[in-house]
Amino acid sequence: MLEIKNLHATVSGKEILKGIDLTIRPGEIHALMGQNGAGKSTLSNVLVGHPAYTVTEGSVTFNGKDLLALSPDERSHEGLFLSFQQPVEIPGVSMANFMRAALNAKRKYLGQEPLDASSFLKLMREKRKVVELDSKLANRSVNEGFSGGEKKRNEIYQMAILEPTMCILDETDSGLDVDALRIVAEGFNKLRTPETSAIVITHYQRLLDYIKPNFVHVLLGGRIVKSGGPELALEIEQRGFDWIKEEIES
């Protein structure tokens, strides 16, 4: 469903991605690992169309469409979802208004009628249970005053409402204690369908204990330098990245 070919991208004129090739089929979970600055977050930002990043070469096809030709909101409607590493606080915009605008934009794109207020509130109530979020949430401003854990749970909550087919979890485990990590990861697993694919960006094995990857890739200097099964993540957990660097250099 997602096919990345020879992807090069720059930010502020500096080349960060130097030829990424990656194919993800429906239902597959791909873990993306690598040291800070390797290009993991750049890849996720490029995929969702962040305006600060410029694609200089290569192509990305999503569900047969040229992903790079779509606007960020169209990519979202097509089923692409990014769980932000640092979710943004938006004072004055309530969660309910935010999610209703997002969901109805998607429904319009898909040629569906907008959801009426009561059906929408019912949907919000149902989906809240997935990540055990507080009921007062609907009236609160988006992420404003949320704790680190609440922000990450709120990302998964938004995922539950929008039902994306391709999820990018960008360090969703960062800043979470063990209980919050479990709630977030289990929330994601509950939402998964056999068709849901994901790119899981993480530094640690502990998230992959919950969200089990089919493939693990190591990103270094803007390229995928090593790919393997779940055992590769375990090996990195024990040995770090230096042995992979040495392997490439030799």
Next chain:
Amino acid sequence: MKDISQYIELFRTERALLDSHSQALLNAHRDEAAEAFMRLGFPSRKVERYRYTDVAEAFAPNYGLKLDTPPAAMNLPEVAATRYGTLANVQNDAITALNTMLVQDVIVIYVPADQRREHPVQLTNTLRSSVPLMQNRRLLIIAEAGAEVQVLQTDKAEGGQDFLTTQVTEIFVGEGAHVEFYDMEDSHSRCHRFHQVYAQVAAGGHLTHTTFTLASGLSRNQADVRLVGQGADALLLGCAITDGQQHVDNNTLIEHIAPGCTSRELYKYVVDQQSSGAFAGRVLVRQEAEKTDSIERNANLVCTEQARMWTQPMLEIYADDVKCSHGSTVGQLNNDALFYMRQRGISEAEARMLLKQAFASEVLAAIPLEALRQRLHVLVEKRFRNCEDCKLCQKNNR
């Protein structure tokens, strides 16, 4: 500087008609005002309080006066005569002088001591004309000791004609009285309005004064609030949403004269396209006004490179023991928030709209009158959504 002769001429030729269609009280003040106006002339940008607005431009069209409508009541209550013109600064403010010279009608809202109006008084002004039209009106609100009243004034206009409105409002808040005055302008890009508010709050009295500019061409709102009795309290709120070539200037002066008074001031602007906004708020704490508690804040969202905002909070303190703060911010829409919303599928236009609405909502939330608060939420959203569809704006923007 705009030549005043056009307006002096208008006054001389129409004097008889003006007098015959107005109350004696209004007529009695015309000559003194004309003298002051001739002495002052139109304020240039060198006059401190008018430095952000080009007055001449607003007065340039050849406006006519509609003089054939008699006022609703020829006989004003006795109390009006003792208060009319006693707060308005005819000698030093040219627009106040011009208004007093040409004034066509006055509305008096009088609430006797300890009386309470259960429902708000609503005044709706709708401008409609086939030729450029000027109107000069007065509002006099008197709340005696312990009285309570809420007044809502809305300005609307129909048709794409040039309109010029001058208004002078005098508000007397008696001891322990409670007055809420809501001024809302929702007109169009060829409406020019100058509104001078003069208010005086006695001991233990409360005044809420709010100015909402949803749509207009040029608006200049001036509010002078004097806290003259111990424990008097004032809340000033303002919100301006501007686009096209619109210009909104709010100029306030809160004077703490008696000790132990409180003032709160919050003005927010969303300035879009080529429009401009100005806010100048002076808080003056006199020597006797110990234990003054005053907070003044102005926050502005400037949405384009071409939009302009001038902000000037001023604090002048002559007392020793006071708690005062003032501040202002000018910023743009938060790009991180915009992108976050777009990732969730919200279009850029909708995301911008939601952020602007969120910015304005802080002022709306502070409005004491609940029904108006809810109504304004709807009107503000409508304003942000409709502005691209509004034929009048489009005509003047291109």
